[in-house]
Amino acid sequence: MSRLICRGELIEDRWRWVDADEAPAPAAGEGLILPLARWCAQRPGLDAARTGVWLGPDDDVAPLLPWLATLPLIAIRFPVFTDGRGYSLARLLRGRHGYAGELRAVGDVLRDQLYFLQRCxxxxxxxxxxxxxxxALAAFHDYSWAPLSAR
Incomplete structure (x- = not known):
């Protein structure tokens, strides 16, 4: 298992990334993260508590909207660190649509981005x-932030 940062702590990743053509078979205590198209096609037969979905930068969040309250994890893939569309997807899911589950940045994710990803x-x-x-844990303390109105 790999390690990742979750809510400011290092943890063992209990989720397995599944690509479009891979046949998922979760191990005990493991969840699966499916690509959006596959998640949509198989959703009725999935264990909602152990199945997350991953979005690419071109994916539309609309198919997820009726299910946001039951999705434990949404991963947003950054194919290259210079692709900022994942930031916009995160803001849409959290701000406009009220997603409260785990929102994970994956792919070409660098330490220098963590503070800003968290802000989104x-x-x-x-x-x-x-x-x-x-x-990379130190990245969350690289900057101080206050709203412009407080300065």
């Missing part, structure tokens, strides 16, 4: 393989 609503982070999560 992400609460867990699966960092790129060359980014040590132990060192």
């Amino acid at each position: 609503g992400f609460d867990s982070f699966a960092l790129r393989a060359d980014q040590p999560p132990e060192e």
Whole structure:
């Protein structure tokens, strides 16, 4: 199992990423994160408590809206660190649609992005393989923030 940052702590990842063509078979205590199209197609037969969904930067959140209250995890994939569409997806899910479950940033996620990803609503982070999560924890203290009206 890999380690990730969740709500400011290092934890063992209890979720398994499933690609579009992979046949999922969860181990005991493990959840699955399915791509949006597959999640939509198989949703009626899925264990809602152990199945999350992953979104790519081009995915529309509309198919998820009726199910947001039951989704334990939504992962948003960043194909390259310069692609900011995942930030917008996170803001839509948290701000406009009120998603309260785990929102995870995955893919080309770097330490330098963590503070800003958190500000957009992400609460867990699966960092790129060359980014040590132990060192990345300090990123949440890199900046201080106050609303412009408080300055």
